[in-house]
Amino acid sequence: MEEYTREPCPWRIVDDCGGAFTMGMIGGGIFQAIKGFRNSPQGLKHRFKGSLISIRTRAPQLGGSFAVWGGLFSMIDCSMVKMRGKEDPWNSITSGALTGAILAARNGAVAMVGSAAMGGILLALIEGAGICITRFASSQFTNVAPIPEDGSQMPPGSPFGGYQQYQ
Amino acid sequence: MPVAVGPYGQSQPSCFDRVKMGFMMGFAVGMAAGALFGTFSCLRFGMRGRELMGGVGKTMMQSGGTFGTFMAIGMGIRC
Numbered sequence: 564m565e566e567y568t569r570e571p572c573p574w575r576i577v578d579d580c581g582g583a584f585t586m587g588m589i590g591g592g593i594f595q596a597i598k599g600f601r602n603s604p605q606g607l608k609h610r611f612k613g614s615l616i617s618i619r620t621r622a623p624q625l626g627g628s629f630a631v632w633g634g635l636f637s638m639i640d641c642s643m644v645k646m647r648g649k650e651d652p653w654n655s656i657t658s659g660a661l662t663g664a665i666l667a668a669r670n671g672a673v674a675m676v677g678s679a680a681m682g683g684i685l686l687a688l689i690e691g692a693g694i695c696i697t698r699f700a701s702s703q704f705t706n707v708a709p710i711p712e713d714g715s716q717m718p719p720g721s722p723f724g725g726y727q728q729y730q
Numbered sequence: 731m732p733v734a735v736g737p738y739g740q741s742q743p744s745c746f747d748r749v750k751m752g753f754m755m756g757f758a759v760g761m762a763a764g765a766l767f768g769t770f771s772c773l774r775f776g777m778r779g780r781e782l783m784g785g786v787g788k789t790m791m792q793s794g795g796t797f798g799t800f801m802a803i804g805m806g807i808r809c
Contacts, residue, residue, distance in 0.1 A: 590799055681767070684763065685759075688759045689759055692759050
């Protein structure tokens with residue numbers, strides 16, 4: 564999600580905010596459609612109406628909370644990039660934890676710690692998965708035989724008489 | 731995503747591939763997160779033994795599915 568195709572820093576906040584809103588809106592729409600469908604009284608008409616009502620009321624809420632999370636997250640991330648002068652997974656983990664703490668600030672210190680731990684762990688998992696995927700992709704990349712840059716670096720005794728087959 | 735573009739002009743993965751990869755990644759992350767948080771909440775709930783296993787497994791599957799769906803959407807809106 565955030566670890567690919569990252570924008571340069573100040574605009575990343577807007578990008579993440581909007582992306583998170585869209586993601587929450589669509590995902591919330593899917594889940595609330597099912598939930599509203601199941602919670603409605605009998606009859607197909609009631610059920611579709613219930614699912615529509617549920618989407619209309621709940622999906623923007625979920626999108627909004629996603630957007631707040633994403634926006635605050637990338638704000639802290641950008642601040643840390645500026646302050647530490649480098650971009651690494653620790654940045655995202657710390658900013659995830661701080662975001663969790665800040666958003667739970669009104670519920671007291673205990674809730675802040677719990678929410679911070681949750682945010683940090685989640686972001687650490689996501690970053691770990693991203694690193695794993697990048698490593699996997701790069702290991703796939705090295706399996707491909709590297710193309711010779713220059714004809715003079717070819718091995719002299721090539722079986723195709725200097726004409727290497729490129730597939 | 732900065733996919734390793736091979737020397738033979740290997741094309742970018744298609745949209746569906748990216749969505750699928752996002753779902754896989756989200757599912758893995760969600761399973762791990764569900765294992766962690768599910769264990770805590772089930773222990774607090776007072777589950778022990780076999781019951782605990784079932785509860786943790788259920789939480790893992792649930793959070794894996796939720797995460798995977800959201801991650802797939804997140805990949806889908808960016809391609």
